[in-house]
């Protein structure tokens with residue numbers, strides 16, 4: 694089947710509410726701790742290694758980067774949270790913009806929360822989930838365990854079990870952007886919001 698995500702284009706990086714693209718169609722945010730593999734997953738979904746910048750250094754993504762998949766679907770690659778000492782400052786710097794964004798964005802339908810499968814649902818992930826539920830109660834949370842290629846099958850299952858218990862959710866995907874496993878299922882999930 695044709696992968697419509699291949700046509701995805703970068704629109705712009707946003708750091709202020711007034712710079713947001715028009716609030717229309719469906720928007721899905723990609724969130725998670727720094728280095729969780731958000732940008733890599735976006736590139737794997739879109740089969741375009743040059744689309745979003747990837748780095749071994751956490752904190753590479755510093756703006757909310759808007760990508761247009763097609764006229765009525767956008768993906769938003771957010772800066773990572775939970776990064777070392779600067780975390781608090783970074784989250785505080787973002788908060789005013791994100792509060793408004795989450796609370797008022799009609800097109801925002803889902804948040805994909807990426808987590809390294811070796812470190813599932815840390816405190817900052819719980820904070821972010823709670824933040825989403827409080828500001829945007831109708832937002833669907835999708836949990837994605839990344840870097841599946843780094844662990845054996847039984848460790849993958851342990852992480853899934855742990856995450857299910859912690860969140861009470863079955864909306865869980867396991868992917869490896871490196872090997873492109875689980876990516877097609879995730880594409881299907883994202884398209885279901887269109």
Ligand SMILES: Nc1nc2c(ncn2[C@@H]2O[C@H](COP(=O)(O)OP(=O)(O)OP(=O)(O)O)[C@@H](O)[C@H]2O)c(=O)[nH]1
Nearest residue numbers: 727728729730731732733748752753754773870871
């Ligand atoms: N082995 C493996 N490494 C991965 C995978 N996905 C991402 N990585 C590596 O993890 C590191 C971080 O990846 P990014 O995609 O830049 O992470 P991010 O969540 O966008 O990070 P920030 O932009 O800093 O928030 C890079 O070194 C990637 O190559 C994967 O599926 N398998």
Ligand SMILES: [Mg+2]
Nearest residue numbers: 731732753754
């Ligand atoms: Mg990134």
